[in-house]
Amino acid sequence: MMDDTDRKIVNALQGGFPLSPRPFAEAGARLQLDEGELIDRIGRLVSEGDISRFGPLWNAEKMGGAVTLAALAAPPERFDEIAAIVSAKDEVAHNYARDHALNMWFVVATETPARLAAVLDEIRAETGLAVYDCPKLAEYFLELRLVA
Amino acid sequence: MSALDAIDRRIIAATQGGLPLEPTPYRAIAETVGTTEDDVLARLESHLASGAIRRIGVIPNHYALGYQANGMSVWDVDDEAVDEIGRRVGALDFVTHCYRRPRHPPIWRYNLFAMVHDKSRDGVLAKIDEIARIIGRSAFAHDVLFSTRVLKKTGLRIGGV
Numbered sequence: 001m002m003d004d005t006d007r008k009i010v011n012a013l014q015g016g017f018p019l020s021p022r023p024f025a026e027a028g029a030r031l032q033l034d035e036g037e038l039i040d041r042i043g044r045l046v047s048e049g050d051i052s053r054f055g056p057l058w059n060a061e062k063m064g065g066a067v068t069l070a071a072l073a074a075p076p077e078r079f080d081e082i083a084a085i086v087s088a089k090d091e092v093a094h095n096y097a098r099d100h101a102l103n104m105w106f107v108v109a110t111e112t113p114a115r116l117a118a119v120l121d122e123i124r125a126e127t128g129l130a131v132y133d134c135p136k137l138a139e140y141f142l143e144l145r146l147v148a
Numbered sequence: 149m150s151a152l153d154a155i156d157r158r159i160i161a162a163t164q165g166g167l168p169l170e171p172t173p174y175r176a177i178a179e180t181v182g183t184t185e186d187d188v189l190a191r192l193e194s195h196l197a198s199g200a201i202r203r204i205g206v207i208p209n210h211y212a213l214g215y216q217a218n219g220m221s222v223w224d225v226d227d228e229a230v231d232e233i234g235r236r237v238g239a240l241d242f243v244t245h246c247y248r249r250p251r252h253p254p255i256w257r258y259n260l261f262a263m264v265h266d267k268s269r270d271g272v273l274a275k276i277d278e279i280a281r282i283i284g285r286s287a288f289a290h291d292v293l294f295s296t297r298v299l300k301k302t303g304l305r306i307g308g309v
Contacts, residue, residue: 049209
């Protein structure tokens with residue numbers, strides 16, 4: 001269970017972690033925590049799954065990579081089989097079942113646009129299903145902030 | 149953005165699962181990738197400035213924080229109005245991602261996606277009503293797709309690793 005100090009850490013550190021030789025000491029000072037306690041608490045938040053990880057959030061597209069959101073309509077009796085094919089691809093980062101005729105939505109991230117097209121083709125070939133590619137054409141959001 | 153070199157790729161590989169949780173994490177990364185701490189810091193500064201790193205810190209787990217409900221709201225918006233509408237919807241504090249994406253008629257008519265997180269399904273629906281009021285008559289139709297199961301969730305794996 002997270003306590004008030006953990007919540008303070010999650011709320012204050014969703015960005016802006018210092019780029020300096022002793023960043024935990026510097027960030028801790030702002031939260032009135034010493035370096036060792038901040039490190040221990042972050043380690044516990046990660047190991048208990050309260051946070052996914054602690055570090056840089058890399059943006060694949062800005063590094064020459066390619067990312068897309070794709071969807072398919074899996075027949076209900078084949079859903080688990082299709083999910084296994086899609087999720088087995090290393091390039092599939094997230095895969096969600098959703099309540100729509102297009103019932104499986106997944107994010108594919110690759111090093112190159114050509115590889116992205118190839119992964120979608122592999123999924124089409126291995127599932128025998130149409131895969132609808134929905135790459136972002138424009139992005140309209142500020143910054144993700146979740147209050148713990 | 150300039151191409152990544154071998155050191156950048158090794159830094160990505162060494163950090164995409166998280167920073168080392170020790171007093172001098174950047175020095176630890178420098179030792180792992182074979183460069184100096186100053187070089188690691190300079191490269192991370194530059195990637196942050198270019199947007200190759202969105203931010204550095206806590207990457208939350210929505211589910212653990214109690215945001216169990218996530219609804220992908222999707223809207224069929226007049227192409228002439230979609231950028232203006234997208235900016236207004238994307239500025240709402242409960243919308244975590246907002247994108248224009250291509251339609252695939254007839255199965256998929258929607259061109260604006262706004263991801264809404266909340267602690268309950270009813271909370272998500274109330275927020276989507278708020279978006280509907282903002283969009284008004286520029287949307288011809290909308291829908292919300294709740295996630296019924298997480299089938300896979302890993303961090304993006306990039307950078308030649």
